[in-house]
Amino acid sequence: MKIPIVQNILSANDQVAAENRAAFKMERILAVNLMASPGAGKTSLILATCSRLPADLRPGVIEGDLASSIDAETVAAHGIPVVQINTGGNCHLDAPMIRAALPSLPLPEIDLLFIENVGNLVCPAEWDLGAGRAIVVASTPEGHDKPYKYPGMFARADAIVLNKADLLQVFDFDLAYFRRGIEMVNSGVPLFVVSCRSGDGLDAWVKWLVGNAA
Amino acid sequence: MKIPIVQNILSANDQVAAENRAAFKMERILAVNLMASPGAGKTSLILATCSRLPADLRPGVIEGDLASSIDAETVAAHGIPVVQINTGGNCHLDAPMIRAALPSLPLPEIDLLFIENVGNLVCPAEWDLGAGRAIVVASTPEGHDKPYKYPGMFARADAIVLNKADLLQVFDFDLAYFRRGIEMVNSGVPLFVVSCRSGDGLDAWVKWLVGNAA
Secondary structure, rough: OOOOOOOOOOOHHHHHHHHHHHHHHHHOOEEEEEEEEOOOOOOHHHHHOOOOOOOOOOEEEEEOOOOOOOOHHHHHOOOOOEEEEEOOOOOOOHHHHHHHHHHHHHHHOOOOEEEEEOOOOOOOHHHOOOOOOEEEEEEHHHOOOOHOOOOOHHHHHOEEEEOOOOOOOOOOOOHHHHHHHHHHHHHOEEEOOOOOOOOOHHHHHHHHHHHHHH | OOOOOOOOOHHHHHHHHHHHHHHHHOOEEEEEEEEEEOOOOOOHHHHHHHOOOOOOOEEEEEEEEEEOOOOHHHHHHHOOOOEEEEEOOOOOOEEEEEEEHHHOOOHHHOEEEEEOOOOOOOHHHHOOOOOOOEEEEEEEEEEEEHHHHOHHHHHHOOOOEEEEHHOOOOOOOOOHHHHHHHHHHOOOEEEEOOOOOOOOOOHHHHHHHHHHHO
């Protein structure tokens, strides 16, 4: 008797993530999963990025929060298509949540879809949403030791954005130490040092992102 | 036949939390579970608090991190008994981790035990460690909307400390809006607005803590 061997079983989440990935490919959308601590500036980065995109790269946004629609209202006020997911206490977005949100967006009119994950530097890294790129947004007030303390999140990033760089001095932020921590867990990953407030550094980040969407 | 009804089943975690609580009571220790986003300043608050404690209130610290012993080394450099828990990727401390750490501390020489949880504004709130008080440390760079976005964590706090208050203006932090958000989820909870850097506001916080340890 031959014993059947079943391989490559996807979890329920990963199965839906694969479907999301296929949907994004069909719609020619680059989906970007933005992950960060609470208050690192994910929404600010989305808005600052959208204002610098070429006209033929039309943005859309999925906002993930435990509760409230504060961020979605901010995004909507800028005329960007947005849908809010309230996880109801769940510490991360998952692929079925994204699938459920997609029908609320005008996908044929979106080229670049920002998915703002729940503010959490741990759990979101474990959940594939079907996005094409994973971005970690760090910020200077959090301190330069975060790659050492939260290696899993930094290890999974396709790029890292360090926000609030106008306050490097205020927080005695040791950029070389931060870089070394990143190199330890994710050698060669692009790091963009930006300030959404002053605009410094955003051009290089947007250029990288636009290149990835091409 | 009488059908047996079993009530008040504790989860494995809550069972161990109850044992921890009993151990703290026997040793006359007030254990304080400090929860916050990454980089809010939990370690800074512990050190600033310890330097202001009366001599008869001897501190000890349990440090929780996914990885690294950065915070424990900082605390040990100040001559405070400390043990580091590395969760190995787990997004929160749990009661068995605390139980496993206790034998590494000189409990008879500790009156006030700070438990610094993993930096995470979501998951730690769900896990009883057996501590006597739960404290949420927020910080001005995170923004004034956090009680609205992370209500579960703020709802469970016995006191809230807002750190980095020297930067209220820099971050356009609306303290009244922040207070209203807290009142919505946890009416009457004490809020201490402090700066670990300047020392402002710490006396009121330490006074409250010492009163709770009595």
